[in-house]
Amino acid sequence: MNIFIDNKSGAPIYEQIFTQLKSQIISGTLPSDEALPSIRSLAKDLRISVVTTKRAYDELEKEGFIYTIAAKGCFVAPLNTDLLRETNLKKIEDYMEKIVHLAASCNLSEQELTEMLHFMMEE
Incomplete structure (x- = not known):
């Protein structure tokens, strides 16, 4: 999974994460039921706030691209x-x-x- 944050972009960071993950899910780069990095892990890797990462994941879940299993993490949802x-x-x-x-x-x-x-x- 590759995510690049463009600090010069006018788009908010959570939106950049959301858009890139959504694109990777739609293209099949991230297959169904693939585990995503934890919110904390991704925030640390990208050197951003946990709140920002959580917002991106929440948006992806709201739109049906990922699902969460308590105590296990977030996973790529089968494409509808x-x-x-x-x-x-x-x-x-x-x-x-x-x-x-x-x-x-x-x-x-x-x-x-x-x-x-x-x-x-x-x-």
Whole structure:
């Protein structure tokens, strides 16, 4: 498991940990039921606060990417492909809403917007 903290990034440290672990779980780098480092251990390795690490783990658990077993630690949850699909569909809808507003401000027609999408999909 590799986590890199970028102190120059505008993103909070807990969010950087959350994003990187989530990405590693989705890609399969961290397989289902893999034990994660303890909160204290990860905080020590990254030289950050235990509170920051706990927040990242709490967010991952809230979104269903990890689970906790009392006195044993945190583990990678089996991927729920339906949940992952729903999450990604919501993100796509959010991006599309922004695209529609931006296209309207540029007076792009639906046909022009569709052509742009087709062009992007071909690449």
